[in-house]
Amino acid sequence: MSVRKLKPITPGQRFRVVNSFDTITTDKPERSLIAPKKSSGGRNSQGKMTMRYTGGGHKKRYRIIDFKRAKTAVNAEVLTIEYDPNRSAFISLVQYTDGEKAYIVAPNGLQVGQTIVSGENAAPEIGNALPLSKIPLGTVISCIELRPGQGAVIARSAGTFAQLMARDGKYATIKMPSGETRLILLTCMATIGAVSNSDHQLIVSGKAGRSRWLGRRPRTRPVAMNPVDHPMGGGEGRSSGGHPRSRKGLPAKGYRTRSKVNPSNKYIVERRKK
Numbered sequence: 001m002s003v004r005k006l007k008p009i010t011p012g013q014r015f016r017v018v019n020s021f022d023t024i025t026t027d028k029p030e031r032s033l034i035a036p037k038k039s040s041g042g043r044n045s046q047g048k049m050t051m052r053y054t055g056g057g058h059k060k061r062y063r064i065i066d067f068k069r070a071k072t073a074v075n076a077e078v079l080t081i082e083y084d085p086n087r088s089a090f091i092s093l094v095q096y097t098d099g100e101k102a103y104i105v106a107p108n109g110l111q112v113g114q115t116i117v118s119g120e121n122a123a124p125e126i127g128n129a130l131p132l133s134k135i136p137l138g139t140v141i142s143c144i145e146l147r148p149g150q151g152a153v154i155a156r157s158a159g160t161f162a163q164l165m166a167r168d169g170k171y172a173t174i175k176m177p178s179g180e181t182r183l184i185l186l187t188c189m190a191t192i193g194a195v196s197n198s199d200h201q202l203i204v205s206g207k208a209g210r211s212r213w214l215g216r217r218p219r220t221r222p223v224a225m226n227p228v229d230h231p232m233g234g235g236e237g238r239s240s241g242g243h244p245r246s247r248k249g250l251p252a253k254g255y256r257t258r259s260k261v262n263p264s265n266k267y268i269v270e271r272r273k274k
Helices: 198-202 208-213 263-267
Strands: 003-005 017-019 034-036 061-063 076-082 091-096 101-105 129-131 140-142 152-154 162-168 171-175 181-185 189-192 268-270
Touching (some): 017 198, 152 189
Antiparallel strands (some): 003 017, 091 101, 162 171
16 A cells, blocks of 8 residues: 655645555445445434534445454455445455355455455454454454454554453453553454555645545634634634633543543553553
8 A cells, every 4th residue: 555645736736645546456336235325414303403514525325344254164255455435444345155245344465365264263364353362462453342242343444453462361451552451351353454554644635625525514723713602712813722622611632531430441451641
């Protein structure tokens, strides 16, 4: 994967950096694995705006992703590596030996024609899904379950990965993408390798219109508002907003909002750095 910097033949392309998509093999999704996706425009069932700065954007169709990898001990051949407009990572179409097709989040280094498998007896190779009890210590993993059978919820976005640090009793110690160290049950599944499209963070849109294509409307800085609209608004001239906080007055940028009596606190070995 790599990125391309465009020649400044228009103002919008002067600073634009785009993904070269050199690993993508097709632009036609599998028809049996797509579903309609409705856009709300930030409105609720009454038609009232409940989410600001949302609306517009290109029409999308949802790709149904197999996050559970529950089809164990059945080999699957990688058919394509595809772009997915609903996520930052690339996805991969795989076909099992019994003919069933499925989409998975593509790990970095997955190749078309490669064979992958999930289950306890799978080899710890790129693209295979195994329980944490069967993965060698120190392995880079992604698409991790938090509860057995739930499906992958951790390390699913482009370029992210976690690391299996240790095993003790019925728990594995995982170094999360955020830097947090956490205990997860050994029966939870994880995929070997980091998530694809690691160059996603280098992309520069180049113009405001591209944000509109993605369904993001212009966002007003709180400092530019009036006091009636935001706690950080008001002031004479170009005075800054004071202590950073949300529209409802909750402090931001470093203020910890996690409950001290959260039941899952006992599973966190070390909090992420500020």
